[in-house]
Every structure is written in C-alpha cells, then in structure tokens.
Amino acid sequence: MTQSRNDADVAFIKALAELLNANDLSELSVKRDYGENDSLNVKVSKLTAQPVFQQVAAAPAPQAPASTPDESSAAAPSLPVDPAQHPGAVTSPMVGTAYLAAEPGAANFVSVGAQVAEGDTLMIIEAMKTMNHIPAPRAGIVKRILVSDGSPVEYGAPLMIIE
Numbered sequence: 001m002t003q004s005r006n007d008a009d010v011a012f013i014k015a016l017a018e019l020l021n022a023n024d025l026s027e028l029s030v031k032r033d034y035g036e037n038d039s040l041n042v043k044v045s046k047l048t049a050q051p052v053f054q055q056v057a058a059a060p061a062p063q064a065p066a067s068t069p070d071e072s073s074a075a076a077p078s079l080p081v082d083p084a085q086h087p088g089a090v091t092s093p094m095v096g097t098a099y100l101a102a103e104p105g106a107a108n109f110v111s112v113g114a115q116v117a118e119g120d121t122l123m124i125i126e127a128m129k130t131m132n133h134i135p136a137p138r139a140g141i142v143k144r145i146l147v148s149d150g151s152p153v154e155y156g157a158p159l160m161i162i163e
C-alpha cells in the first residue's frame with residue numbers, strides 16, 4: 001500500500017467518524033473495494049456511557065430508616081456517580097474490544113470477589129488485531145466488572161473496580 005493511499009484511508013475513516021457524530025449514529029460499517037482481492041473494511045462505533053450509569057444507579061446506598069433528608073445526606077458517604085471517578089477504578093488505556101478470558105469458552109481472568117496482585121492480567125483488549133493484556137495496577141479485591149465480554153471500550157472508560 002502506498003503512503004498516499006494510506007493517507008486517503010485515514011482521511012476516509014476520519015470522515016466516517018465525523019459522519020457518525022454529525023448524524024447521532026452509534027455504529028457505521030463500510031467496505032471500500034480497490035480491486036480484485038484488495039479492499040478496506042471499516043467499522044466505526046461509539047459507546048454511550050448510559051449502561052454504566054444504569055448499573056451504578058441500580059445499587060443505591062442504604063439509608064437509616066428514621067432520619068431526615070439532611071441527616072442522611074450528611075451521614076451517608078457519597079458514592080461517585082461515574083465509575084471512572086472511583087478511586088479503585090481501572091480504566092482502559094486504549095480503544096478496542098474487551099475480552100474477559102484468553103479465548104472463547106475459557107475461564108475468565110478474574111471474577112467479582114477475586115483477590116488480585118499487582119501486575120495480574122485482568123482482561124485483554126484487542127486493538128488492531130493485537131491482543132493487549134491489561135494488568136492490575138495494584139493489589140486488591142475485584143469489587144465490580146463494568147464491561148461484558150466482547151464489548152467495545154473507549155480510552156479512559158472504566159473497566160472494573162479494585163479495592
């Protein structure tokens with residue numbers, strides 16, 4: 001592939017991403033044929049944070065039964081609304097597809113409640129056909145897994161909570 005064609009492909013992909021945002025689409029797939037046995041397949045998608053927020057809202061903090069709203073808000077610790085703001089959040093270092101196991105049908109690297117050591121593999125993120133192992137940034141217990149197997153992730157998206 002020549003450099004000018006590579007530049008044209010990059011410009012084409014950027015244009016698709018702009019089209020995706022301008023028309024409020026969540027996914028766009030295009031196949032560009034250059035000739036016999038030569039094509040470019042592009043799939044551009046974006047994640048919405050809405051499902052993650054729904055998971056957080058599904059577990060409200062317990063409140064004391066005989067307290068006024070002012071007392072309960074002062075006594076109860078405030079939980080971060082955004083899991084990425086949680087002090088134990090492990091965030092994605094790249095855009096890609098998250099896999100919780102080494103291969104289909106294999107056991108997950110970690111599960112909720114598992115004790116992990118710093119450097120243990122938590123999951124794999126596939127980016128551009130490269131499998132990138134995501135290590136635990138610190139030792140602790142996996143409290144929540146915020147992505148499902150095979151789901152797309154964005155840079156900085158919360159993957160799991162380790163405390």
